[in-house]
Amino acid sequence: MLLSKACIYGMRAALYLASSSNDRFIAISQISEDLDISRHFLTKILQQLTKADIMESMKGPKGGVRLKGSGDEITLVEIVAAIDGMDILTECALGLPGCGTAKPCPLHDQWADTRDEIRKMLEDTTLTDLSRKGKEGNLRITEDGSFDWLPKNN
Amino acid sequence: MLLSKACIYGMRAALYLASSSNDRFIAISQISEDLDISRHFLTKILQQLTKADIMESMKGPKGGVRLKGSGDEITLVEIVAAIDGMDILTECALGLPGCGTAKPCPLHDQWADTRDEIRKMLEDTTLTDLSRKGKEGNLRITEDGSFDWLPKNN
DNA sequence: TATTTTAAGGACAAAATACTCTTAAATAAA
């Protein structure tokens, strides 16, 4: 698995928020319910994203989380960096520390190329891209085939 | 991490064997020592590779493991398939089961493309490719910077 | 001010992964 579950959950939650009216705070309990993700676990993950300034949070009634910036300025790589770290995009495929052009492993060149493809994809994809695509195609963001995954307040 | 440690260890051991005279059996204890991988753990991993017919083993003195076929017929994807399974090359980036062209997630298209790049790289790279490259450039296959990583019997 | 709602944070439990140890079986060679 390239990305941890925490990272995947974070991406899905961010995509959920990007598909909502992003001026309002949305309770994590609602997100967790709609996306069928453990509430407490998701809370922890979104804390990381608020610390990374990707989201902002508000306590109390009417509180919750929302994206800090505009969805078209947030790319997937930022979420990955905040949760899994950038290591997965720099690490050696054979696990050798310090693998680079100066001191490569035999697989270095090939892996560097494919790794760049992954990074480019993550860098080029914004939350708005995914949200638009999801809305246009009525695509799912949750396991059960329910295609009307859009947050209720939209 | 895209590949598990077990998978990475398996690839390194296979590359080690591909760089040796492959008519002789080589003791796992020697491989583990040269590659600085736990002997018992490596034994388990190589058992998987022998079950997958990538290697063959022999008990007793003068026993050990060796590649079953020629190194230029063994690609990295076979090793990955035997240890981590092919799931990592088919799974949805958002973790949704059944994600495919028929029932995609918003990230499906982008991820399918990059996933194919990964698979292509693994399918196109043979052990002999890596071995040749390693020998030509005197590249390392082990952590400490020692560049003379070739098995002693060559 | 009191109550309710919500995130923050820490402590804990379960599951998956990584790694170790022990014993058994096979084989070569003394």
Next chain:
DNA sequence: TTTATTTAAGAGTATTTTGTCCTTAAAATA
């Protein structure tokens, strides 16, 4: 045939990841 060597196999331990629970803090509102 006995002994030494080496893989096979299974049980056991450690670490990391994933997931749960409970308490505290902050904010809205009655």
